[in-house]
Amino acid sequence: xxxxxxxxxxxxxxxxxxxxxxxxxxxxxxxxxxxxxxxxxxxxxxxxxxxxxxxxxxxxxxxxxxxxxxxxxxxxxxxxxxxxxxxxxxxxxxxxxxxxxxxxxxxxxxxxxxxxxxxxxxxxxxxxxxxxxxxxxxxxxxxxxxxx
Amino acid sequence: xxxxxxxxxxxxxxxxxxxxxxxxxxxxxxxxxxxxxxxxxxxxxxxxxxxxxxxxxxxxxxxxxxxxxxxxxxxxxxxxxxxxxxxxxxxxxxxxxxxxxxxxxxxxxxxxxxxxxxxxxxxxxxxxxxxxxxxxxxxxxxxxxxxxxxxxxxxxxxxxxxxxxxxxxxxxxxxxxxxxxxxxxxxxxxxxxxxxxxxxxxxxxxxxxxxxxxxxxxxxxxxxxxxxxxxxxxxxxxxxxxxxxxxxxxxxxxxxxxxxxxxxxxxxxxxxxxxxxxxxxxxxxxxxxxxxxxx
Numbered sequence: 001x002x003x004x005x006x007x008x009x010x011x012x013x014x015x016x017x018x019x020x021x022x023x024x025x026x027x028x029x030x031x032x033x034x035x036x037x038x039x040x041x042x043x044x045x046x047x048x049x050x051x052x053x054x055x056x057x058x059x060x061x062x063x064x065x066x067x068x069x070x071x072x073x074x075x076x077x078x079x080x081x082x083x084x085x086x087x088x089x090x091x092x093x094x095x096x097x098x099x100x101x102x103x104x105x106x107x108x109x110x111x112x113x114x115x116x117x118x119x120x121x122x123x124x125x126x127x128x129x130x131x132x133x134x135x136x137x138x139x140x141x142x143x144x145x146x147x148x
Numbered sequence: 149x150x151x152x153x154x155x156x157x158x159x160x161x162x163x164x165x166x167x168x169x170x171x172x173x174x175x176x177x178x179x180x181x182x183x184x185x186x187x188x189x190x191x192x193x194x195x196x197x198x199x200x201x202x203x204x205x206x207x208x209x210x211x212x213x214x215x216x217x218x219x220x221x222x223x224x225x226x227x228x229x230x231x232x233x234x235x236x237x238x239x240x241x242x243x244x245x246x247x248x249x250x251x252x253x254x255x256x257x258x259x260x261x262x263x264x265x266x267x268x269x270x271x272x273x274x275x276x277x278x279x280x281x282x283x284x285x286x287x288x289x290x291x292x293x294x295x296x297x298x299x300x301x302x303x304x305x306x307x308x309x310x311x312x313x314x315x316x317x318x319x320x321x322x323x324x325x326x327x328x329x330x331x332x333x334x335x336x337x338x339x340x341x342x343x344x345x346x347x348x349x350x351x352x353x354x355x356x357x358x359x360x361x362x363x364x365x366x367x368x369x370x371x372x373x374x375x376x377x378x379x380x381x382x383x384x385x386x387x388x389x390x391x392x393x394x395x396x397x398x399x400x401x402x403x404x405x406x407x408x409x410x411x412x413x414x415x416x417x418x419x420x421x422x423x424x425x426x427x428x429x430x431x432x433x434x435x436x437x438x439x440x441x442x443x
Binding site for chain 2: 021028031083084085
């Protein structure tokens with residue numbers, strides 16, 4: 001596996017050092033930091049082409065171009081009880097925003113297992129890893145755009 | 149004057165369901181939090197949710213960790229179910245009340261699996277977590293623990309309420325009723341996989357030929373997640389979609405949880421006699437070689 005972005009690597013190392021219960025508490029605390037996207041990025045009802053396929057918590061992703069040709073990621077999670085999706089949104093927003101786009105593309109979707117543990121269900125894994133894949137799709141679009 | 153218990157039951161009975169005894173209100177649960185012989189069980193899609201807060205005294209049954217076989221795509225066996233029941237302090241006589249997130253999808257899924265093991269003394273809490281929280285009822289982060297109970301080892305019985313792919317194929321070929329409970333977009337195969345974009349766990353989009361599209365969500369009140377009345381449900385399933393109580397019906401979704409919800413509605417709230425859940429659902433059918441698909 002290629003080297004992960006330092007912020008993500010550091011988070012994964014911390015999560016790996018925790019007992020299951022501690023890890024869950026930390027993820028719940030991270031989820032509590034979730035905020036809806038600012039109105040200049042998106043307002044409800046959110047555009048369906050930003051909805052993450054397979055995510056049962058109705059997550060949405062936006063990539064806002066920045067002058068340095070990176071993206072600032074924004075997320076919405078429509079399910080108020082989507083704690084894992086909110087935690088994922090906070091983590092991805094922090095570790096991927098401002099990252100060179102080619103580095104965004106190198107993050108493997110399997111990191112979701114490193115964050116939440118191996119007991120993730122098929123559906124849950126799909127939904128959460130698709131949040132990352134959606135971020136990568138926007139990174140790929142930005143890389144291929146004439147301004148890149 | 150009616151006592152509190154009968155008033156709470158009447159609220160469910162007034163909706164005209166065929167088997168109202170399988171559904172309880174949030175108020176009933178609140179009244180029975182400390183009643184002996186009752187075990188409240190939370191089952192969620194989101195594995196962090198129970199730890200973030202749950203009904204006092206409720207134990208967690210996690211779909212992946214507790215109900216699935218860790219290696220093959222199947223459920224736990226009789227020995228493992230016995231171990232789970234012992235851990236939860238449940239005996240065959242315990243009234244199990246299931247609730248959870250996502251309008252009780254996973255609670256219904258757990259309820260369905262409990263029925264594979266013949267635990268008939270089970271209920272769903274109408275409205276699930278959503279309604280409980282809307283009513284500002286108590287929550288706690290303290291995990292509940294109970295002394296291990298006695299529970300016999302029961303062999304799982306898949307025959308009656310579970311459908312497998314060959315049975316589904318035969319069912320479709322014979323034009324018997326199939327109900328696709330996913331969203332209309334999923335049914336029409338519109339959310340197709342595009343290169344570089346996320347997919348939905350299947351290589352093909354669409355639905356099983358002949359399947360009716362009756363999204364699960366139409367069975368609940370979106371405001372509070374509670375089931376609609378029997379009259380409204382009958383209009384949906386029998387009026388609009390012409391399903392009959394004596395039909396041999398197979399329901400499916402993407403992985404089997406939303407269809408458990410519809411299975412519960414048809415079986416217990418409307419009294420349909422033969423409804424099976426195809427838990428392989430679209431993540432199996434949409435990846436199978438040489439099976440028919442419609443769009």
